[in-house]
Amino acid sequence: GQNIDQPTEMTATEGAIVQINCTYQTSGFNGLFWYQQHAGEAPTFLSYNVLDGLEEKGRFSSFLSRSKGYSYLLLKELQMKDSASYLCAVSRPYMDSNYQLIWGAGTKLIIKP
Amino acid sequence: GAGVSQSPSNKVTEKGKDVELRCDPISGHTALYWYRQSLGQGLEFLIYFQGNSAPDKSGLPSDRFSAERTGGSVSTLTIQRTQQEDSAVYLCASSPTVGFAETQYFGPGTRLLVL
Numbered sequence: 740g741q742n743i744d745q746p747t748e749m750t751a752t753e754g755a756i757v758q759i760n761c762t763y764q765t766s767g768f769n770g771l772f773w774y775q776q777h778a779g780e781a782p783t784f785l786s787y788n789v790l791d792g793l794e795e796k797g798r799f800s801s802f803l804s805r806s807k808g809y810s811y812l813l814l815k816e817l818q819m820k821d822s823a824s825y826l827c828a829v830s831r832p833y834m835d836s837n838y839q840l841i842w843g844a845g846t847k848l849i850i851k852p
Numbered sequence: 853g854a855g856v857s858q859s860p861s862n863k864v865t866e867k868g869k870d871v872e873l874r875c876d877p878i879s880g881h882t883a884l885y886w887y888r889q890s891l892g893q894g895l896e897f898l899i900y901f902q903g904n905s906a907p908d909k910s911g912l913p914s915d916r917f918s919a920e921r922t923g924g925s926v927s928t929l930t931i932q933r934t935q936q937e938d939s940a941v942y943l944c945a946s947s948p949t950v951g952f953a954e955t956q957y958f959g960p961g962t963r964l965l966v967l
Contacts, residue, residue, distance in 0.1 A: 781958035784956070
């Protein structure tokens with residue numbers, strides 16, 4: 740089966756750095772997404788990795804290792820507004836020319852002053 | 853509008869009733885997706901549309917669930933004979949095309965409560 744694992748909840752301090760891990764086991768791999776979802780709101784796109792390595796985008800960076808089935812989202816200089824759930828999703832080939840997006844359950848990040 | 857819109861934002865219904873949820877994707881987006889999210893859980897894929905056709909209906913939980921899309925735009929998700937376990941947030945998303953690297957843009961969701 741297809742499986743994505745993320746920690747359920749993490750706590751970090753304002754101004755610090757936090758790393759949210761995601762491991763996946765899927766048959767096929769196209770790329771990996773990270774989305775942010777504030778409580779009661781819709782998910783919004785953060786990053787997409789298709790090649791190994793680190794992609795930096797401001798305070799947020801995302802890393803991928805395809806051989807290890809592993810990704811992480813790195814958040815620097817944490818702000819209170821970063822309190823949210825972070826969803827990892829893997830895109831894989833599916834049904835001929837189609838693809839399927841497999842979603843993790845999300846990691847709830849709590850930022851403390 | 854500029855984003856994906858969904859209606860109603862909240863729906864309370866009685867067990868056994870039918871409900872219809874609506875999604876208006878971003879104009880010009882050919883791909884449309886329906887998801888279900890239970891409290892504290894991740895996204896559960898239900899169905900997606902490429903234009904007006906639905907290549908993948910594998911996520912629909914039962915034959916009580918159906919969806920259609922007309923004119924390559926608005927989509928409706930219908931749940932017949934609702935059950936209490938259908939209570940969840942139903943999210944709709946759209947993307948410019950169907951592609952494995954396409955970002956999905958989500959609507960605010962419809963919060964369904966079945967009593």
